[in-house]
Amino acid sequence: MKSCGVVVEYNPFHNGHLYHLEQSKKHAEADCMIAIMSGNFLQRGEPAIIDKWHRTEAALHGGADLVIELPFLYAVQHSDFFSQGAVQTLAEMGVDSICFGSENGRIESFLEAFDHMNKHQEEFNATVRMYLNEGYAYPEASRLGYEAISFPSGSIDLTQPNNILGYSYVKQLLTYAPEVEPLTVLRKNNHYHDEEISGQISSATSIRKELLQAEAMTEKSELCLPPQTVKVLQHYQIHQGRWHNWEDYFHLLQYKIMTMEESTLRCFHGVDEGLEYRLKRMIKASATFHEFLSSLKTKRYTWTRLQRTLAHILVGTDKEEARILLRETPPPYARVLGLSETGKRYLRSIKKEADIPIITQPQQFTHDMLDLEARAAAAYYSVLSPKQRVNKLKREYEAPIIL
Amino acid sequence: MKSCGVVVEYNPFHNGHLYHLEQSKKHAEADCMIAIMSGNFLQRGEPAIIDKWHRTEAALHGGADLVIELPFLYAVQHSDFFSQGAVQTLAEMGVDSICFGSENGRIESFLEAFDHMNKHQEEFNATVRMYLNEGYAYPEASRLGYEAISFPSGSIDLTQPNNILGYSYVKQLLTYAPEVEPLTVLRKNNHYHDEEISGQISSATSIRKELLQAEAMTEKSELCLPPQTVKVLQHYQIHQGRWHNWEDYFHLLQYKIMTMEESTLRCFHGVDEGLEYRLKRMIKASATFHEFLSSLKTKRYTWTRLQRTLAHILVGTDKEEARILLRETPPPYARVLGLSETGKRYLRSIKKEADIPIITQPQQFTHDMLDLEARAAAAYYSVLSPKQRVNKLKREYEAPIIL
Numbered sequence: 169m170k171s172c173g174v175v176v177e178y179n180p181f182h183n184g185h186l187y188h189l190e191q192s193k194k195h196a197e198a199d200c201m202i203a204i205m206s207g208n209f210l211q212r213g214e215p216a217i218i219d220k221w222h223r224t225e226a227a228l229h230g231g232a233d234l235v236i237e238l239p240f241l242y243a244v245q246h247s248d249f250f251s252q253g254a255v256q257t258l259a260e261m262g263v264d265s266i267c268f269g270s271e272n273g274r275i276e277s278f279l280e281a282f283d284h285m286n287k288h289q290e291e292f293n294a295t296v297r298m299y300l301n302e303g304y305a306y307p308e309a310s311r312l313g314y315e316a317i318s319f320p321s322g323s324i325d326l327t328q329p330n331n332i333l334g335y336s337y338v339k340q341l342l343t344y345a346p347e348v349e350p351l352t353v354l355r356k357n358n359h360y361h362d363e364e365i366s367g368q369i370s371s372a373t374s375i376r377k378e379l380l381q382a383e384a385m386t387e388k389s390e391l392c393l394p395p396q397t398v399k400v401l402q403h404y405q406i407h408q409g410r411w412h413n414w415e416d417y418f419h420l421l422q423y424k425i426m427t428m429e430e431s432t433l434r435c436f437h438g439v440d441e442g443l444e445y446r447l448k449r450m451i452k453a454s455a456t457f458h459e460f461l462s463s464l465k466t467k468r469y470t471w472t473r474l475q476r477t478l479a480h481i482l483v484g485t486d487k488e489e490a491r492i493l494l495r496e497t498p499p500p501y502a503r504v505l506g507l508s509e510t511g512k513r514y515l516r517s518i519k520k521e522a523d524i525p526i527i528t529q530p531q532q533f534t535h536d537m538l539d540l541e542a543r544a545a546a547a548y549y550s551v552l553s554p555k556q557r558v559n560k561l562k563r564e565y566e567a568p569i570i571l
Numbered sequence: 572m573k574s575c576g577v578v579v580e581y582n583p584f585h586n587g588h589l590y591h592l593e594q595s596k597k598h599a600e601a602d603c604m605i606a607i608m609s610g611n612f613l614q615r616g617e618p619a620i621i622d623k624w625h626r627t628e629a630a631l632h633g634g635a636d637l638v639i640e641l642p643f644l645y646a647v648q649h650s651d652f653f654s655q656g657a658v659q660t661l662a663e664m665g666v667d668s669i670c671f672g673s674e675n676g677r678i679e680s681f682l683e684a685f686d687h688m689n690k691h692q693e694e695f696n697a698t699v700r701m702y703l704n705e706g707y708a709y710p711e712a713s714r715l716g717y718e719a720i721s722f723p724s725g726s727i728d729l730t731q732p733n734n735i736l737g738y739s740y741v742k743q744l745l746t747y748a749p750e751v752e753p754l755t756v757l758r759k760n761n762h763y764h765d766e767e768i769s770g771q772i773s774s775a776t777s778i779r780k781e782l783l784q785a786e787a788m789t790e791k792s793e794l795c796l797p798p799q800t801v802k803v804l805q806h807y808q809i810h811q812g813r814w815h816n817w818e819d820y821f822h823l824l825q826y827k828i829m830t831m832e833e834s835t836l837r838c839f840h841g842v843d844e845g846l847e848y849r850l851k852r853m854i855k856a857s858a859t860f861h862e863f864l865s866s867l868k869t870k871r872y873t874w875t876r877l878q879r880t881l882a883h884i885l886v887g888t889d890k891e892e893a894r895i896l897l898r899e900t901p902p903p904y905a906r907v908l909g910l911s912e913t914g915k916r917y918l919r920s921i922k923k924e925a926d927i928p929i930i931t932q933p934q935q936f937t938h939d940m941l942d943l944e945a946r947a948a949a950a951y952y953s954v955l956s957p958k959q960r961v962n963k964l965k966r967e968y969e970a971p972i973i974l
Contacts, residue, residue: 419953420826422960426949427887429942452964455957484830539832546829550822554858557825561855 169514172196172351173258173266175238175251175337177206179216179376181226181397184269184356184369189231191353192267200514202263203232204254205505206243207541208548209483211250213475215412215548217376218404219560221569224506228571229396233511235568236261237503239537240544241493244479246306249494251336252344256498259345261526262518266341266348268334272324273354278338280323281331285339288317305470344497368392380413408552408560414475416551418457421482425451437485438477443469447481483547485540493537500537503527506569531565572917575599575754576661576669578641578654578740580609582619582779584629584800587672587759587772592634594756595670603917605666606635607657608908609646610944611951612886614653616878618815618951620779621807622963624972627909631974632799636914638971639664640906642940643947644896647882649709652897654739655747659901662748664929665921669744669751671737675727676757681741683726684734688742691720708873747900771795783816811955817878819954821860824885828854840888841880846872850884886950888943896940903940906930909972934968 172192178185193201205227207220216223224235242253258266270278285292295316299309307329314326324331338350356369365374370392378389379401390398405411425433425447433444446464454460464474480490493500501524507515519526527533542564549560575595581588596604608630610623619626627638645656661669673681688695698719702712710732717729727734741753760772768777773795781792782804793801808814828836828850836847849867857863867877883893896903904927910918922929930936945967952963 418957419960420823423823423950423953424827426953426964427885427946429887429889429892432887432889453961455961482830484832484835486832486835489832543830547826550826550829554821557822558856558858561829 169199169510169517170197171200171202171261171263171265171514172198173202173204173261173263173348174232175254175258175266175268175333176203176227177210177216177372178203178223178227179206179210179372180218180401181223181230181394182370182372182375182392183394184371184392185227186230186394187356187369188269188353192351193231195353196265196267196349196351198264200233200510201231202234202236202258202261202511202514203227204236204238204258207237207240207505208544209240209244209479211243211245211247212472213244213477213479214414215417215479217379217411217413218401219408219412219548220505221563222400222404224569225571226394226397226400228506228508228569230394232506233508234261234504234514235506237505237541239499239503240483240541241485241490241537242499244476246473246476247332247336251333251340252497253499255337255340255348256344257502257524259341259348260498260522260524261502262522263348265351266337267351267353268337269355270324270334270352271328271330271355273352275338275350275352277322277324278331278335278350278352279342281319281326281335282338282342284317284319284323285326292317303468305468305473307470307472365389365392376413380411383411408556410551412548412551414457417482417547418454418460420547420550421457421478422451422454422460424481433481435487436477437480437487437490438473439481439487441468443477483540483544485543489536489540493540498524500535501525501527501533503530503538503541504568506571508571512570528568572602572913572920573600574603574605574664574666574668574917575601576605576607576664576666576751577635578657578661578669578671578736579606579630580613580619580775581606581626581630582609582613582775583621583626583804584633584797585773585775585778585795586797587774587795588630589633589797590759590772591672591756595754596634598756599668599670599752599754601667603636603913604634605637605639605661605664605914605917606630607639607641607661610640610643610908611947612643612647612882614646614648614650615875616647616880616882617817618820618882620782620814620816621804622811622815622951623908624966625803625807627972628974629797629800629803631909631911631972633797635909636911637664637907637917638909640908640944642902642906643886643944644888644893644940645902647879649876649879650735650739654736654743655900656902658740658743658751659747660905660927662744662751663901663925663927664905665925666751668754669740670754670756671740672758673727673737673755674731674733674758676755678741678753678755680725680727681734681738681753681755682745684722684729684738685741685745687720687722687726688729695720706871708871708876710873710875768792768795779816783814786814811959813954815951815954817860820885820950821857821863823950823953824860824881825854825857825863827884836884838890839880840883840890840893841876842884842890844871846880886943886947888946892939892943896943901927903938904928904930904936906933906941906944907971909974911974915973931971 208216227235238254292313296309296313299312311327341348341350365378365388430444450463545564549557630638641657695716699712699716702715714730744751744753768781768791833847853866948967952960
């Protein structure tokens with residue numbers, strides 16, 4: 169059975185994702201599509217609009233055969249760790265290829281960029297270091313680094329943030345899993361960070377914005393979403409009483425930071441360079457998450473980096489724990505969130521040969537990474553009503569969704 | 572100016588408290604009544620029904636001239652530390668006497684008990700130790716200890732829990748502040764832990780129960796409360812949108828415990844003997860605070876002890892921090908919550924001679940104990956709306972209430 173992996177967040181699963189999944193399947197000539205998906209928190213350090221189970225359900229209906237959870241510790245990270253966790257797990261799952269969406273649809277341009285980077289790594293590093301020392305945030309420093317080593321015309325342009333994730337998948341593949349083929353398909357409607365919803369393919373950002381503002385399904389959103397996504401979104405809102413966003417968690421975050429000493433705050437993953445003092449100083453006067461983040465932001469600390477750090481504080485990711493867990497390569501397990509009949513057959517075919525445990529019964533498995541996952545789930549569901557919370561916390565240890 | 576101290580919680584200030592304050596003033600022939608009061612959390616490990624500022628206002632209207640905050644770390648403790656913090660602070664404030672309510676109104680009976688205990692301390696200790704080793708909780712073990720050294724007929728009966736607090740005030744006074752006279756007045760309507768409200772003098776427990784159940788002022792409650800207490804209770808409910816009780820905090824507590832590793836939980840004051848594992852195990856399946864506490868309770872862990880420990884987890888009292896702070900005798904400062912004209916004059920008369928700082932401008936004073944107080948306030952107010960929370964957190968550093 170030929171398999172193809174995709175790295176996704178599906179927050180929520182929309183028409184663009186559906187298109188990417190279908191095109192990837194075709195392009196890879198795959199029988200089985202394996203999606204590795206961020207769980208309840210996302211790469212940008214945000215809680216997902218609906219939980220991982222509902223997003224899994226939408227993904228299965230949209231054509232994914234296996235949905236694997238990208239562990240919280242890899243999901244809420246900059247692109248290097250994010251790609252490392254995702255690509256290595258997919259490789260351990262035995263995928264023949266990994267296919268991502270890009271703005272030019274040409275894999276050669278990514279391979280050329282990789283070659284070029286390999287040749288100019290030192291110059292790049294030196295430039296980035298220089299700008300970091302000048303107080304620039306990492307994304308800006310690395311953009312200037314890419315600029316300094318001017319890429320050849322056939323290569324993708326790494327000064328464009330949209331290319332960075334795809335590039336880091338390719339880099340991971342070529343470095344750690346050369347047996348897996350990197351593939352890319354042309355992305356329909358490029359601007360995936362667009363704030364405004366429009367047409368049938370819109371960015372997840374714009375769809376979330378529309379949904380959260382209206383606090384209800386709208387005509388515009390419905391146009392961009394497969395019917396099954398509309399269904400799970402509505403189901404979640406009716407049964408859990410909400411769609412999630414950072415503001416819902418602000419009282420917990422404020423409570424946690426205000427009842428902690430600086431020395432304890434410093435133990436969380438991402439709280440470096442004296443950020444603990446800034447956190448304590450700014451939290452007192454903030455009435456909303458947006459206010460808090462705005463007051464924290466500096467040239468050095470980007471919005472996304474701060475959001476990720478706050479997610480790690482919310483969940484309670486210990487710095488030392490993170491360091492030890494991230495040292496493990498490949499990731500210690502692959503946890504199945506959902507599967508189709510094809511996915512089931514695929515799992516049976518690889519389960520014996522896989523080098524890492526593939527978890528379908530989490531209650532029978534223990535690992536510090538899975539403990540952290542349970543803490544992330546606990547944090548995520550802590551804004552629900554008590555009864556729902558208890559149910560959701562039980563769900564965390566139960567079997568995958570079967571389509 | 573002759574002064575008399577009282578140790579109080581005023582949760583809320585009711586007719587029984589008013590009577591005690593008036594009788595104490597008369598009995599002590601005092602010009603100035605100084606109340607040391609638990610802040611936002613109480614000795615039994617519960618959040619106060621309304622905050623310390625509103626309770627202070629009611630106390631000032633009821634005849635207190637100075638209201639001093641018993642620091643959180645002393646307030647949420649068993650009777651030994653509670654009395655130590657309260658009595659020593661009052662002694663540092665230069666009170667001539669301390670007057671408490673009792674069931675027989677005879678101070679001699681407390682003095683006799685103290686003498687008797689002094690003579691039988693070893694036998695008492697040995698008995699208590701024995702029962703503790705058998706797995707009894709401390710209150711039960713000490714009751715059996717008192718039983719073993721049978722008190723003479725003129726002495727109070729320490730097997731009665733109602734006598735324990737008064738006794739520990741006397742013990743503190745005779746041991747640490749022999750210059751201060753211990754006094755007692757007869758308590759009107761003895762049963763101060765009564766659950767049912769009745770008549771004009773009812774227990775604070777029964778009044779809270781009535782108020783929290785009705786979520787409104789009732790005729791029965793109004794009968795037991797001075798008009799000013801009715802006013803502050805109503806004012807608080809209108810402006811802060813609630814009266815506080817443990818259930819309001821359960822989602823925060825559950826969130827905190829579920830996003831912490833056992834090794835971190837173990838660092839909180841009161842989490843001993845492997846309680847961290849029990850906490851983690853029981854919290855998952857609990858939908859309410861009451862459910863959680865019921866599932867935690869054993870012969871060894873009493874309801875009150877567990878409640879106190881949970882309050883320390885909620886607030887984030889570090890074990891090592893508590894150990895260091897509790898070693899300081901007398902307590903490091905006396906923070907004024909409110910004062911009358913008489914109180915103001917009294918303060919002026921003692922301020923220069925007092926051995927500990929008397930704080931009326933907390934923003935100009937730093938101490939780890941005051942930091943912990945701010946954390947307790949942050950935890951207490953974290954159930955309010957964002958705007959109210961921010962205001963209340965500012966209030967924490969402002970000047971006392973002046974009547």
